[in-house]
Amino acid sequence: MASDLTRKRALEKVHPALPSLQSGMERGEVSRREFLRTATLLGAGATAAYAMTGLPQPAAAASGEAKAGGTLRVAMRVREIADPALLNSVTQSNQARHILEYLTKTGTDNVTRPYLAESWSTSEDLKTWTFNLRRNVRWSNGDRFIAEDVAANVRRWLDPEVGSANIGLFSAMTEEIETGRTDDSGTPVTRTRMTEGAIEILDEHTIRFNLNRAELALPENFYNYACCLAHRNFDEMGGNLAQAPVGTGPFELVALEPSARQILRRRADYWQTPALLDEVQYIDLGDDPAATLSALVSDQVDLAYENDVNQLEILKRQASLQVFEALTAQTGVARMQVTQAPFNDRRVRQAIAACMDHEALLRVALRGLGAPAENHHVCPIHPEYFQLPALKQDYARARALLAEAGHSDGLRLPIDVASSTGQWELNAVLALKQQLEPAGIVLEPNPLPAAKFWDVWLKTPFGFTPWTHRPLGVMVLNLAYRSGVPWNESKYSNPDFDAALSEASGILDPAARTAAMEQVQHILQDDAVIAQPLWRSVLSAGNARVQGYDMHPTQYHDFTRTWLS
Incomplete structure (x- = not known):
């Protein structure tokens, strides 16, 4: 009894809610994974939190046999990295996060x-x-x-x-x-x-x-x-990271040539143990996945940021390569700007959503490697996800909604799409085009180069946008659908949604937070702001000599303990 009381008091010092949270885990009301995540957010150390759950803590990459030196060559798009606060892609953040x-x-x-x-x-x-x-x-x-x-x-x-x-x-x-x-x-x-x-x-x-x-x-x-945190005098230094690359990170910027390469060199005076690699080189091979595959097979690069899912069998047959794979909350959304006709009529948006067969879209776009989505941008792997009733394809409803909206003769809808994260984006749009046809909606895909797409993604009335993984559904909802935020590409503004999202974001109890997400997800799904086909698995490949590297579900790169055998 005394030890239980001592433990409770110790937990209360971290946060008053921790004892009841642990009791909920012991009663089976809170999963061990959700307890682990919540306890660490409240300030409990990861080691202590893992001990309380009984789960094994992930092992660190072996370093006893690791050797220092060498250059890691990574195939990835290389862009400008001027203002860290304005980074708008994971690849840009990978360029910056070593600095x-x-x-x-x-x-x-x-x-x-x-x-x-x-x-x-x-x-x-x-x-x-x-x-x-x-x-x-x-x-x-x-x-x-x-x-x-x-x-x-x-x-x-x-x-x-x-x-x-x-x-x-x-x-x-x-x-x-x-x-x-x-x-x-x-x-x-x-x-x-x-x-x-x-x-x-x-x-x-x-x-x-x-x-x-x-x-x-x-x-x-x-x-x-x-x-990522820039120096407090970032603006006085010129406001451009590439020109004044002052950082706390393990590498320093040596060279940056957008659309070509970036070179990073190990800092000997890094505040932690210095990195093992001498250099990291990002090499831009363009958008063609075949170029990345060829570079891997011919040993021109050691690691790919990402490989196309259609290359999986080829990659697995290469004895010199290893494949990294992760199921993520990465996705793509056919989002409609609700301020632009005809998308300012919710019935039109709902008609598009009613035509969707999400399972079929997943099979066509990603060969089934992932999970079907539900048009509300919260993934089943998100801890606060609430399972709504399954969506069903309903052409009768789609045609009735279009008629009510004054489009009984059908609609022609251009949509901008790139292949910035792979051919799957265009494949998903082409599959959606086929699914819309029986309702009288003619989708007209406009394929764009990735760079051109990112110039217009916030402006185009209809676009298919890839979104990366976030560990929480509320994170991406706050970024993409809260009224007035910079990345609200659909121009969606619903005070009821904002209020429900704010409420869910602040609930500590896991079960209550999930229950609150029912309203959040339902509002967004019913307003049909996005036609979201799928959640996708991501994969990349690297040479077998690349050691100490784990693929992050957001594809963040951390090469501090990576080494070459």
Whole structure:
């Protein structure tokens, strides 16, 4: 009894909710995986949390036989990396993440651990978060890493003039204020700003965030790919990472040639144990998956960022290669801008959704490697996912909705699509085109080069956009569908959805949070903002000599302990 009381008191010191959370796990009401994730978010160390669950902690890559030296050549698109707050792809973040680092780090096991932060704690109501920063971190120019570095980055993210998508993740630290102007319809115009007192520097190595509402996922949000931390004087240094690559990371930038290559060299003065590799080279082979496959087979590169799923059997037959595979919450959405005709009529959007056979779309686009989606952008592997009734293809309903909307003669709809993450994107759109035809909807795919697509993805009335994995459904919903956020490509704005999302984001109890997600998912699905065919498995291949590398479900690269045998 005494040991139980001691344990309870120890857990309460971390957070008052932990004892009841553990009791729920012991009663079978909370899964061990969900306890593990939640306990670490509340500030419990990963080692202690794993011990409480009885689950084995993932083994670190073996280092006893590891050898230092060598150059890792990686096939991946290479782009400009000017402002870290404006990174808009995982590949860009991989270019930057060896130079810049993050406050936290979410591993392949979905557990978020300290990184530049040494630890964190939160109030009982999840509105006050305190992060304790590591004291031994130095920037590559010799400056010490301090709380003002974190504060300066968050201020930039929450400044609408900067245009960072991170403002959606950290909207609990913002407020809307009236400008005194009205739009053409007489509606008052507001603007977003950071709430006064949202950031509080307690000392050089302690920073506190004061939120307007409860938010459980704040530590996870800090590992979103555009949340890498630049120097506090980033703007004064010119505001361009490629031109002034000052970072805390394990590598330094040697060369950057967009659409060609990027070279990174190991930092001997890195604040942790230096990386094993001498260099990492990113080599841009374009969008053609055949070029990546050829480079792997002919030993021109050691690792691919991603391989096309249609290459899986070929890759497995290559004795010199190893294949990495992960089921993820990566997806693609045929999203409609609800401010543009004919998509401003919900019945048109619902008619498109009613034509979909998600299982068939998965088979055609990805040979079944993944899972069917449900048009609400929350994946079954997300811990807060709520299972709604299965969607069924219904052409009678689709035709009736179109007739009600005044399109009984059908519709012709151009859609912009690229193959920025593989041929599956165009394949999915072509399969959707076939499924829409019986309802009288003629889909007209407009294939674009990846670079051109990313120039228009926020502007086109109808586009098929690939979205990467996030460990939480609420993270991607905050980024993509909350009113007014920069990456709200569909221009969707629904106060009921925003309110339901805010409520779900702040619920600590796993079962209650999942229950709250029913309304969130239902609203988005019923409003038919997206026609979302699938969740996809991702795969990449590398030479067998590549050691100490694990594929992250978001395809984040961490080569700190990677080595070549």
